Amino acid sequence: MGKLQFYIMADNHYFSKKLWVDGPAIERRCHGDQVVIKESPEVNEAFFKLIEQDSEADLVVIIGDLINCGERLCHDEFIERLHRLENSGKRVLVLTATHDYNGCGEDENGFVATGYAENSTYRVDCTRRHELDELYRPFGRGQADREYDMSYSINVGGYRFILLNDDGNGHTDCGLDDKGNEWLENELIKAKTNSETVLLFTHHPVITPYPVYEAVAPTEMYGRHPILKAMLMKHGVKVVFTGHVHTHAVRRITDGTNELYDVGTTAVVSPFGKIRRVTLDNGVADISTVDMPKEIDGVEGGSDHIAAVCFGRYYKHLVELAAKDYDSFLKLGDGLIPVDKAKKYRFIIKPILKIILSINMSFAGKVGRKYSGLSKAECKAHKDEKLLDMIFTIIDHFFIGDAPFTPDTYEHKVIYGALQRADAVMRTFKISLSKYINGIDSLWVLVEPLIHNTRTGCDREIKISLKDEVTYEKD
Ligand SMILES: [Fe+2]
Ligand SMILES: [Fe+2]
Structure with a gap:
């Protein structure tokens, strides 16, 4: 096996320019989404051009959610x-995934192929x-x-590249059934016999990016992932590449002898869109990150504009507007917030958001001082920093990777202290978190x-040894 260089793209979510016109209808669709809809063709194009300019990598693996919601025209253009x-x-x-089709009957996935006129929507092919x-x-x-289903x-x-289709309907387990698992195990045995190194690709996460994700959204994981993980470790497969969550995160598990990495790539069109570049050489997978280009043809402001209008920073802007300019808040929140109710309860919402906006990091630091060990002087030094800024920085880093606050930072100590205090209160009132979230009995652990990268220490890049030291008896 020689040197091989390739790219991985996840969650392209391409949406045709021919399916919308400017107006409230498309704005409503975009508000609050984790991915950009209107600018998706330009962002995809910017990444495709980067790949085309790389003369050393001649392969691209695209791991599902290629388009918005099953619109046939989007597939044709993509x-x-x-x-x-x-x-x-x-x-x-x-690989295709759940966003790539419109289900009916047993396949029902809730996606409707839709176009957007100025003030209304319409069905499309x-x-x-x-x-x-x-x-x-x-x-x-x-x-x-060889193939099995898709x-x-x-x-x-x-x-040996093995691409597992797991385009479930989002309500039930997705991924390989029993026969499919048999097929996969045979593939792994054949690869071993032929001395081929295996790389696996699928859409849904095989290892959860955060404990809370699997706890609240078990059907958003690769279906029956414990079976898959055990099989991969048994056969010495070291890495699986996944998407779907739109977070950029490298995670690792071990059974004490073998280890497995799940390299998750954020969406091409997330607020901080990225793709991965992989070099396979000398038994090592050298994995890095390629960011959305700063300048994007057809998008004024380029990647800064995308970050500003999509998800976290959109929400932050919304909260700030509610406190300062309520009518603009209603307009920007259209499609996301119930505007009639927001008008009716303006007298409550506006002052509450004003209070939330005014909470500074000095106050936040005092909440758990008993547990964090922060001094009064340390807390006071952060009186000009806002709690909300810290929260939205954490949200940005779901997409950027590498959670932002290492244990030496003030922010880490503030959150640690506050959650230790909350854990103590829960213990006093005998509230058990593990009743709701399997195996986790502490808010801080959750x-x-x-807050900081407790996974591999770096979500942007990693070198993984693919050498198979596993020996096993065939069942
Ligand atoms: Fe997606
Ligand atoms: Fe997905």
């Missing part, structure tokens, strides 16, 4: 772009799940050595991975 990528000399391997097989067969499955196994430069 596929046309993939063909151009191939014409530039890149090989393209694709949709895509059924079975149509995806034919649409994307030219991108990987058509050249695969999962496939393909030799790439001597490496929140800590969101």
Whole structure:
């Protein structure tokens, strides 16, 4: 196996320019989403151009949620772009996922293919799940050595790439069934026999990025992931590449002997969109991050504009507006907040948000001083910093990766102290968190991975040894 360099893109969520016009209807759709909708063609294009300019990497793996919500026109345009990528000399391997089809009956996934007129929406041609097989067969499955349903196994430069389709409907488990797991295990055994190093790709996370994610959204994980994890570790597979969560996070588990990494990539079109670049050489996967370019053709303000209008900073702006300019708050929140109720309860909402906005980090530091050990002087020094700024910085870092506040920072100590105090209160009142969140009995334990990187220490890059030291007896 020689050197192989390739890119990974996750959650492209491409939405055609032909399916909307400017107006309240599309604004309502965009407000509060984790990904940019209107600018998705430009952002995707900026990344595709970066990939085309890289003469050393001639492969791209795209791991699902290719388009917005099953609109057939979006698939047609996206596929046309993939063909151009191939014409530039890149090989393209694709997995589809839940956003790529419109289910009905057992497949029902709740997505409706929709276009946006100025003030109203309308239905557009949709895509059924079975149509995806034919649409994307030219991108990987058509050249695969073996396939199961829409999962496939393909030799790439001597490496064994296995792409697992897990496009569940979002309500029930997704991923391989029993027969599929048998198929996968046979693939792993064959790879071992042929001395091929295996790399796995799927859409949903196999290892949870944060304990709270799996606890509150178990069907948003790869279905029956404990079976998959055990199988991968048994056969010495070291890494699986995933998307879906839109967070940028590298996580690791070990059973004491073997280890497995889940390298999660944020959405191409998240507020801080990124893709991954991987070099396989000498038994090591060298994985890095490529950020959204600062300048994006067709988007004034480039990546700064995307960050400002999408998710966390949109919410922050909304809260600030509510306290200062309530009518603008109602306009910006349209589609996200119940405007009639927000008008009716203006007399409560506005003052409450004003109070929240005024809380400074000095006050926040005093809450858990008994537990954090912060001095009065240390707290006082942070009187000009706002609590809300810290909260939205943490939210930004879901997409950026590497949670922002290491244990030596004031912010870390503030949160630690406050949550230790909250844990003590819960113990006093005999409130058990583990009743609601499996295996976790402390708010601090739950929140800590969101405050600083308790995973591998770095979400942007990692070198993983792919050498298989695992020996096992075939069952
Ligand atoms: Fe997604
Ligand atoms: Fe997804």
